[in-house]
Amino acid sequence: MKPFTFHSPQGLGEAVDLLERLGPGATVIAGGQTLLLAMKERLARPSALISLAEVADLRGVRHTGSGVLEIGAATTYAALAGARLPGWHAEIAAVAGDLADRPVRTMGTIGGALCAADPRFDMVTLVVGLGAELDVVGPGGARAIPAAEFFLPDGGTVLAPGEILTTIRVPALPVYTGVAFEKFRHRVFEAAVVSAVCAVRPNGTRRITVGAVHPAPTVMADGDSADAGRRAADELMPESRATTQLRRYQRELARVLVTRAIARAQDTSATNTAAGS
Ligand SMILES: Cc1cc2nc3c(=O)[nH]c(=O)nc-3n(C[C@H](O)[C@H](O)[C@H](O)COP(=O)(O)OP(=O)(O)OC[C@H]3O[C@@H](n4cnc5c(N)ncnc54)[C@H](O)[C@@H]3O)c2cc1C
Structure with missing residues (x-):
């Protein structure tokens, strides 16, 4: 494995700044369940890893005043599975609780799966199926992307260099x-x-x-x-x-x-x- 530096920003702004400052060899790591395998197989060779583990803004599940469900990108599958969600929002928790095995659910995050953009990952299909919106932030500011436009037809995502996925916004129950x-x-x-x-x-x-x-x-x-x-x-x-x-x-x-x-x-x-x- 190629040597790399490891950075643990405490906030989202710091993570975005680090990603920009450390340049194209730097990449964020969430649960590492896809990235570490890619690094072991030398498919990914980052020069710097920026961990999202300490960025509290990126974790958690909450409803807004208008009933939209906001899921922080670095929320683990285990946390999502344990969330008590009402109505059909509970299907998201059920999917999170039924995929992979316990170690992957403990470490893996919904945002990591979406950014890895493997079409076989459950959350990729689910967020598009629900018509969710994905919030991202980067050196150029923040933007919201409909999930159906986040994934490119030939693979990968529309994330620009330096952008971090922050929140998955799922429509309110009445939709x-x-x-x-x-x-x-x-x-x-x-x-x-x-x-x-x-x-x-x-x-x-x-x-x-x-x-x-x-x-x-x-x-x-x-x-x-x-x-x-x-x-x-x-x-x-x-x-x-x-x-x-x-x-x-x-x-x-x-x-x-x-x-x-x-x-x-x-x-x-x-x-x-x-x-x-
Ligand atoms: C044994 C095994 C079984 C599995 N079974 C299933 C299954 O049954 N169903 C299923 O759906 N999936 C399955 N998976 C895949 C799993 O969902 C993903 O590996 C995992 O969730 C990826 O999330 P992560 O947090 O670990 O991402 P990481 O590995 O940390 O990151 C993945 C990629 O996303 C980027 N990234 C991560 N977070 C962000 C962010 N917020 N913004 C921008 N970029 C980001 C990273 O730079 C990296 O390129 C399995 C994986 C394993 C190892």
């Missing part, structure tokens, strides 16, 4: 009546082969998103047709392009998981609507 995330993985500790999110709006229309198939999650053009699972599979990958065994497998999984996500989201939607009426 959807029910939400469900579904995924398929070969083994419990493996990332998804396909994942799907269905979010039901109060008018009954659905936002459907599929992840892990392409470098960035795909928001389906037609989430409301009768056979949305089949439509999703066709839109994601026409049969003619599903030429390998993995692609055919993913196509079929997308059909099944979208169908399953719709059924469960509509179930919770019906329960929530009945409870609210």
Whole structure:
């Protein structure tokens, strides 16, 4: 492993300043669950690591006055899983509690997963599926990016050099009546082969998103047709392009998981609507 310096800023401003001052070889480290593996394999060779562990502003889960759920980027999966969230916001905690294993959930952060931008990571699909907004800050100031625009179609993110993801802002509960995330993985500790999110709006229309198939999650053009699972599979990958065994497998999984996500989201939607009426 190439030698590097380690820095532990106590605040966000200090972290941004360090990242700019230490130059292009510097990178932030959150839980290290992806970055350290990349460093061990020499895929990443930073000259300086700037730890987010002591930056308290980046941790925690809270609701704003308007009901938007704000999740600090350096919030660990374990903290997120333990948060008592109301209504469909609880699906986010459930996803955090069900991924990887306990050591990864203890160290890994939601922001780290989003910035690593591996399409197989659950939170990548989930934040796009929920239409969340991502707040970032850097030398040029702060900006808010819709999650669907954060991930580039060919992989990676729109983060500019020196920018840090600070907050994931999830819409308030009234925006959807029910939400469900579904995924398929070969083994419990493996990332998804396909994942799907269905979010039901109060008018009954659905936002459907599929992840892990392409470098960035795909928001389906037609989430409301009768056979949305089949439509999703066709839109994601026409049969003619599903030429390998993995692609055919993913196509079929997308059909099944979208169908399953719709059924469960509509179930919770019906329960929530009945409870609210
Ligand atoms: C054994 C194992 C099993 C796993 N299983 C699953 C699974 O089932 N489902 C799943 O979804 N994921 C799984 N993962 C992946 C896991 O979600 C990620 O490794 C982890 O969450 C990344 O977060 P981190 O805080 O450790 O990021 P780090 O490794 O610290 O950072 C990752 C990248 O993001 C950058 N970064 C981190 N935070 C920020 C920030 N705030 N702003 C800007 N850049 C930032 C870093 O510079 C680095 O490039 C697994 C990982 C392992 C090792």
